[in-house]
Amino acid sequence: MALIVQKYGGTSVGDTERMKNVARRALAAQAKGHRVVVVVSAMSGETNRLLGLVKQITDRPDEREQDQIVATGEQVSIGLVALAIQAQGGKAQSFLGSQCRIVTDSTFSKARIKSIDADSIFRVLDEGRIAVIAGFQGIDEHGNVTTLGRGGSDTTAVAIAAAIKADACEIYTDVDGVYTTDPNVAPRARKLDRISYEEMLELASLGAKVLQIRSVEFAMKYRVPLWVKSSFSDDPGTLVCPEDQAMEDVVVSGIAYDKNDARLWVRGVPDKPGVAAKIFGALDEKAIVVDIIVQNPPHDGVCDLAFTVARADLTKATDVVGKVAKQLKARAVESDDRIAKISIVGVGMRNHSGVAAKMFRVLASEGINVQMISTSEIRVSCVIDPKYTELAVQALHTAFGLDGPAPVAAKKKSKK
């Protein structure tokens, strides 16, 4: 008998028929003797519908009120899924974030989970019921409703799995696992059976939309075995787990791309200690995540600083940086929202040299100019012109030996 957390995304609960399917899956797991917690997102389209209403009122909504509004999407889902389980003869109880005390900080729209009341969940499980918990939402210590940001339901699921010490956390989505790259871009992309937390983290943070980055961080930190599965098939999916020997034999496990970033330049910054700290401190205060940072060697006592942020944060970031730049007497702040980031990821890189050089060579041979470079122990990322994205992904996928034998059909490996 295992303790399992199943998380279903927006498309998996997109309508009431699909919710009945979710109920069947949850009950099937219970019938095998498992204790089951289900975490659900809002019905697909619902969060956008609610944000659309907000936009009709104001372009600059107070984030507390916006969270109050958008949290309702998950609230509707949990009630309906609990009813669907009951309608199939099962026992279930729904939980809002406030009802199992998913306490977060007060960073509205991007809140971080601080604690979860596992006892409230166990009380329901111990009565033989399925606990159906709202993803994406929590409450702060003042009782305000908070949300965790897009994709936050994954984080809720993993955080709950960690809090109740679940044996597995299954993330159900509309794809049947993690691929070497986006199959829409590279038709010969292959599904991975296993991937390490570290690699998944790099892939998730680099734009592979399968899992939310914080959920992977949480899973890695608490060693929660994470499965990525399709809610529409019985494919075993991909297991995200600690690194093992076999994984290190593969140099590159996957190729990620991201077209949702933008770049800011601060030109002519005085070359003094504490300058970068001022700029990035100010961005951090506004909870703006900075990705790649590049600083040119100083010339005539000034230097240029370039960095990338999510495109959605560009306006806010430009405001913040503009103010700091004025104080620092920098020459100018410029931005570019037409960039793409291509990354190769693999734990095997640790033991292989020349991986970055090979990447630059492949891109150069396709005539693609590299504008910014950033590396980690298991990743190399390049910023390029977005029009070359697909070409770059395909070329790298082939060059690093990731191509499958033939174009992959949607349910190629679907078993039983």
Add this chain to the structure above:
Amino acid sequence: MALIVQKYGGTSVGDTERMKNVARRALAAQAKGHRVVVVVSAMSGETNRLLGLVKQITDRPDEREQDQIVATGEQVSIGLVALAIQAQGGKAQSFLGSQCRIVTDSTFSKARIKSIDADSIFRVLDEGRIAVIAGFQGIDEHGNVTTLGRGGSDTTAVAIAAAIKADACEIYTDVDGVYTTDPNVAPRARKLDRISYEEMLELASLGAKVLQIRSVEFAMKYRVPLWVKSSFSDDPGTLVCPEDQAMEDVVVSGIAYDKNDARLWVRGVPDKPGVAAKIFGALDEKAIVVDIIVQNPPHDGVCDLAFTVARADLTKATDVVGKVAKQLKARAVESDDRIAKISIVGVGMRNHSGVAAKMFRVLASEGINVQMISTSEIRVSCVIDPKYTELAVQALHTAFGLDGPAPVAAKKKSKK
């Protein structure tokens, strides 16, 4: 400087443009120096949309889960109205039932308010902000979300007005006050400037849909001056207040009708003590409200018992009564969902005799048969065939001298 609670119904917050109108009205009251609490319903149609989703899952929903789902309607409204106030330069904070601790019992879908945390509301008012509170919802002592039943937002508004000792509670709706009867049925219906709590209570409970009955009970109990106003005009509306001398000069203040009731008969009930207690006790346990009760004089040791319930409760009531009837060895249980109830209401009846007789005479002269009769100190009700409803209302309206000088236009008295 006064302390005012304004309640806006579903049509008044039916879309974001109307919400901006609500924000303007609330800010206008604040600009006059008042402290303002706004209570809002779900956007019109929203509660039905949510119940439609529930119905797609099951015909017999668990009421805890259903409440969890439908409470989201008001949650969206409060966030949007708070944003609309902020967008107009005002300060506002929204409150869920749980956030100002509107604690109810655990009768899901028909919960009753037990207490409200006035301090949490004053903290926001004292900062110069408008408190925007979700109507219709509360939490029970276990933290479950509860709802108060249809029209429950009126009750929330009055309960809050009582808890914070407000100077007035203004109920904004799509009509500009309380009328002598439904203007759609009797074109010469007149708007009343004032009406007593007692009369309003009889009218509300008899199918005049302007105010929810429990809100009037609350207002009467705590002496909250209650205004019924239109959110689309500046008409002063109708004041519901304690009875005064002038009111008693009018014999009949209004005519109400109700086509939403159904009748149950229990035939051949043994004429023994405790029989009625058993039947109505069982109905009360299921929170089914019984209205008119008529018991025939016993004959051969048995009697017939007839009573009316809301038509929506008929199936449930038939179940309950069927079981009790079996235990009591009653002969049969029959039902009829085609009835109408016509009532005349007026505090002046206390000092005038022959009012009921006059009502029967008027109905008889129109050839309308009276099937059941029920009276209170200030009301006489008759159950009739529903096809005569409009005829009965018009005849009584004229006979009791309620007709206005000419057909009333929708905004006849709209001023300024």
